[in-house]
Amino acid sequence: MTHKQMRIIDHPVLGAMNERDIMTFTFDGHTYKGFKGDTIASALLANGIRQLRVHEERGTPRGIYCNIGHCFECRTTVNGVSGVRACLTPLKDGMVVTSGQTEPVPLNSEHDVDELPRTYTEFIQKQKAHEAGDSDA
Amino acid sequence: MHDVIIIGAGPAGLSAAIKCREWDLNVVVIDEFPQPGGRLLGQLHQEPNGEWWNGIKETDALLQQATDLNTDIRCGVSAHHIEKTNNGYIIHTNEGILESQKLLIATGAAESAAPVPGWTLPGVMSIGAAQVMTNVHRVRVGQKGIIVGVNVLSAAIARELQLAGIDLHSMMLPIKSSVTAEHAHPKKVMDGLVRIAHLAPSAFLRFGSTFAKMNWIRHLAVQFYPRGGVKMWGMPIHVRKAVKEIHGTEHVEAVTVCRVTPDGEEIQGTEERVDVDFVCIAGGLYPLTELAAVAGCPFQYVESLGGHVPVHNDRMETPLDGLYVAGNITGIESAKVARAQGEVAGLSIAKSVMDAVELIEHGIDNAIANVLETRKAASIQFHPDIHEGRAKVAEAFVEHTQTQ
Numbered sequence: 242m243t244h245k246q247m248r249i250i251d252h253p254v255l256g257a258m259n260e261r262d263i264m265t266f267t268f269d270g271h272t273y274k275g276f277k278g279d280t281i282a283s284a285l286l287a288n289g290i291r292q293l294r295v296h297e298e299r300g301t302p303r304g305i306y307c308n309i310g311h312c313f314e315c316r317t318t319v320n321g322v323s324g325v326r327a328c329l330t331p332l333k334d335g336m337v338v339t340s341g342q343t344e345p346v347p348l349n350s351e352h353d354v355d356e357l358p359r360t361y362t363e364f365i366q367k368q369k370a371h372e373a374g375d376s377d378a
Numbered sequence: 379m380h381d382v383i384i385i386g387a388g389p390a391g392l393s394a395a396i397k398c399r400e401w402d403l404n405v406v407v408i409d410e411f412p413q414p415g416g417r418l419l420g421q422l423h424q425e426p427n428g429e430w431w432n433g434i435k436e437t438d439a440l441l442q443q444a445t446d447l448n449t450d451i452r453c454g455v456s457a458h459h460i461e462k463t464n465n466g467y468i469i470h471t472n473e474g475i476l477e478s479q480k481l482l483i484a485t486g487a488a489e490s491a492a493p494v495p496g497w498t499l500p501g502v503m504s505i506g507a508a509q510v511m512t513n514v515h516r517v518r519v520g521q522k523g524i525i526v527g528v529n530v531l532s533a534a535i536a537r538e539l540q541l542a543g544i545d546l547h548s549m550m551l552p553i554k555s556s557v558t559a560e561h562a563h564p565k566k567v568m569d570g571l572v573r574i575a576h577l578a579p580s581a582f583l584r585f586g587s588t589f590a591k592m593n594w595i596r597h598l599a600v601q602f603y604p605r606g607g608v609k610m611w612g613m614p615i616h617v618r619k620a621v622k623e624i625h626g627t628e629h630v631e632a633v634t635v636c637r638v639t640p641d642g643e644e645i646q647g648t649e650e651r652v653d654v655d656f657v658c659i660a661g662g663l664y665p666l667t668e669l670a671a672v673a674g675c676p677f678q679y680v681e682s683l684g685g686h687v688p689v690h691n692d693r694m695e696t697p698l699d700g701l702y703v704a705g706n707i708t709g710i711e712s713a714k715v716a717r718a719q720g721e722v723a724g725l726s727i728a729k730s731v732m733d734a735v736e737l738i739e740h741g742i743d744n745a746i747a748n749v750l751e752t753r754k755a756a757s758i759q760f761h762p763d764i765h766e767g768r769a770k771v772a773e774a775f776v777e778h779t780q781t782q
Contacts, residue, residue, distance in 0.1 A: 249516040249542045254422060254430055258516045280412060283515035291500035291629045302628050304500025308507030309417070310410055310456075311488050311666075314498075328507075331412045331454070 247287045266336040281327035281338055282308065282315055293317055293327055294341025303341075316341045379477050380404045381731050383469055385457050385669060386484035388416020389713045390705025390720035392440040392451075394482050397724025397745075399447035401738070403731055406476060407449060408469075410456040413514075414441060416486055416705075418713045420509040422538050433513070433713070440717070460673040466700060467673070480700045480727045481673070484720065485666040487684065487706035492527045492552040492561040492661035496624030496633075505660035509535045512542045520656030524633055525549040526621045527660030528567050530760060535660070537611055547652055548607060550616040550635060552659070553623075554642040561661055563642045564600045564617040571617075572596055600640045622649065624657055633657060663710045663760070673701055678774040682767035683709030684760070689774045692746050694723035697778040702727055709767060710760045711753065718749040 250258050261276035268285060275284025282305050285293065291304040293315050306314040308328045315327040318339045327338070358364035382398055384391045387409035398405045409416070414437065421433030444451060452473070459470035460481070467481040489504045496502070501520060503511075505527070508519045522545040525532050536549055554562035561567065600617060607614025622644070623634045637648035663684055670688040671677065675696045677686045688703045690696045696703055704723035705716035722745040729738040753764065761767070 247518050249512065249518060252516075253541055254432065255434065255513065278413075279515060283511060283517045286511060286519070287515075287517045293500070296498075301498065302500050303498060304629070305503055305507055307489060307504045308510045312504075329410055329412065329454070 247289060264332050264334040264336075266332060266334070266338060268338045269340055275332045277332070279332040281317060281319065281325075281330045281332055281336070283328075284332045285327065285338075292340065295343055297341070297344040300343045379466065379479065380406050381478065382406075382480040382482060382727050383408065383467065383476050383478040384482045384484060385409075385469070386416060386486055386705065386707075387411075387414035387451055387453065388484060388486050388705060389418045389436070389440065389717040390486070390707075390723070391416070391482065391484035392437075392444055393717045393720030394484065394702075394704055394724035394727070395449050395451070395720075396440065396443045396447060397721050398728055399444070399449050400724075401728035401732060403728060405449060406478070407444075407451045408455040408457060408471060408476070409451070409453050412453055414451050414453060417506065417510075418716075420506070420513045420538075421713060422513055422541070423534050436713070457669060460669055462673055462698065462701075480702065480731060482694075482702040482704060482723050482727065483670050483673070483688070483707055484703070484705045484716075484723070485669060485707050486716075487663040487710055488666045490661035490664055492558045492659055494526060494552045494555075494558070494621050494624060494659075496626070496630075497657075497659060499624055499626045499630050500628070501626065501630030501655060502624055502657045502659065505532050505535045505658040508656075508658045509538055512539055512544070518542065518544055519658075520630075520654070521545060522547060522654050523656040523658060524621065524635075524652060524654045525658045525660060526552045527561050527658075527662075528615060528617060529561075529570060529660060529662055531662060532658070532660030533610065533615075535658070536613060539658075540611055540613065546613050547654055548614040548616055548619075550607075551620040551638065551642065552661075553620045553636070553644065554638070558661075562620060562638075564603070564638065564640050565597070567617050568596055568600050597640075605637075620644070621657070625651075630655055630657055663706070665707045665709060667707055670696070670701070670703060670707065674698060675701060675703075676774075676778055678771050680709065680767040680770050682761040682763035683771070687771060689771060689778050691772060691775040692722070692749070693726045693742060694719060695726060695775075697775065700730075708771070709764070711764065712756045712760075714752050715749060715756060718745070718752045721745045722749060 264275050273288045292302045294303050306312045310329040316324050317327045319325040381403040382405050384407040387407050395405050395407045418433045456472045457469050461468040466479040469476045489506050511517045511519050524547045551562050552558040603618040607616040620638045621633050622636050625632045632653045637645040665687050675688040678689050679686050690703050694702045694704050702723045704719040725742045
């Protein structure tokens with residue numbers, strides 16, 4: 242989809258989109274244009290870009306989820322500052338945005354995932370069983 | 379030291395600020411979104427009388443009043459901690475510390491997820507995310523999408539996406555799992571829809587009246603629900619179909635859907651692949667209450683209000699001295715109710731700062747009456763038992779203040 246097709250220029254109830262100043266920014270080294278009033282997330286989506294980062298460990302793609310700052314799925318690096326929510330950050334002319342990457346040290350759990358307690362009750366039970374095992378030994 | 383800090387520049391926060399400024403209090407409103415208005419901004423629906431409720435216009439009207447009264451509204455400011463002191467509150471934000479005598483928390487609501495496998499792919503978003511992209515940022519979220527979760531919120535926003543020229547394949551349930559439970563249960567979803575249908579706008583009203591209110595008819599309606607769905611604004615709504623999985627490598631490419639029994643169990647051999655480039659997940663709303671919790675406010679669980687809410691009375695006072703709440707943090711209702719509650723909160727705060735002024739007392743009574751009227755007349759009601767829920771919170775407030 243082209244830039245123009247992604248924008249809702251005319252709207253039957255809200256009317257025509259008002260004239261907005263054009264701003265230029267880069268995302269992962271590529272140059273894009275957005276409007277004043279855009280967030281980083283809306284400007285990128287208007288350019289057809291949905292992937293904003295990858296899962297820090299698995300490298301699987303992530304984009305916006307809630308778009309209002311609650312979920313933190315849209316973390317990007319903006320002008321060198323990491324962990325910036327693209328959905329809440331107003332676009333500025335000349336902004337340098339990079340996508341979130343995999344982390345060099347994977348945050349691997351040392352535990353077998355299936356063995357981890359799923360509820361607090363299970364946690365207590367496992368702890369008690371563990372303590373009982375210890376005292377037997 | 380400010381007289382009052384208001385967290386949240388939505389309909390509740392803004393209307394409270396206006397009332398406080400009318401009494402010349404020193405007010406600061408903060409909000410982490412880049413522009414004021416909260417989720418009112420994205421709202422766009424037709425009232426039963428045919429008039430359009432345009433959230434941008436409603437926001438502009440509130441902002442105009444606030445601006446005329448020289449209200450200090452600071453956007454892009456996130457509050458992440460609150461401390462209660464002997465004579466007020468300390469609010470920790472990304473822009474430093476703010477101090478005030480009174481604090482109003484009007485943080486609104488957040489969306490519950492109804493996740494299905496594949497929901498982390500770019501192109502899958504909450505229904506509210508699509509609303510903000512469409513109506514506020516004027517960006518299409520995709521070419522063709524499907525909505526997962528059938529409720530009053532998803533129906534209203536589906537219509538907004540259609541108005542913006544976005545093609546929707548259909549609206550259906552999430553596949554049953556431990557986390558989607560009631561959203562994936564056809565009978566429960568149908569019950570919810572029918573109970574609210576008489577209050578909702580035009581096409582939704584017709585959807586509800588298709589199935590009379592008697593239980594046995596609803597039961598039959600779920601049993602014999604048309605395979606092609608029931609169309610609303612030309613878009614099929616399914617309560618006997620569910621999205622089972624979302625597919626794609628870099629972004630959403632398709633979903634697998636299947637038919638489900640009246641209890642929401644998958645019917646084997648009915649899988650079907652549907653090509654879409656976006657998916658909206660609609661699991662309903664819950665009050666966004668973390669800041670009230672860290673401030674030390676007691677809570678009450680009320681299902682009809684959307685979950686745990688800070689205990690408060692009809693003057694929007696909490697049991698904590700100087701702490702007030704208004705809007706969706708007190709329970710999920712329409713923006714009109716939030717706006718009316720904000721007026722009550724603003725006047726309550728003004729009265730307490732100004733030391734009992736008779737004139738304000740009269741205003742508070744009127745404002746409380748207005749909340750009740752607005753609630754009664756609400757065209758979008760999220761839960762039929764809202765009045766009982768409100769009564770439960772009022773009782774909790776009395777209990778808390780008596781034990782103190």
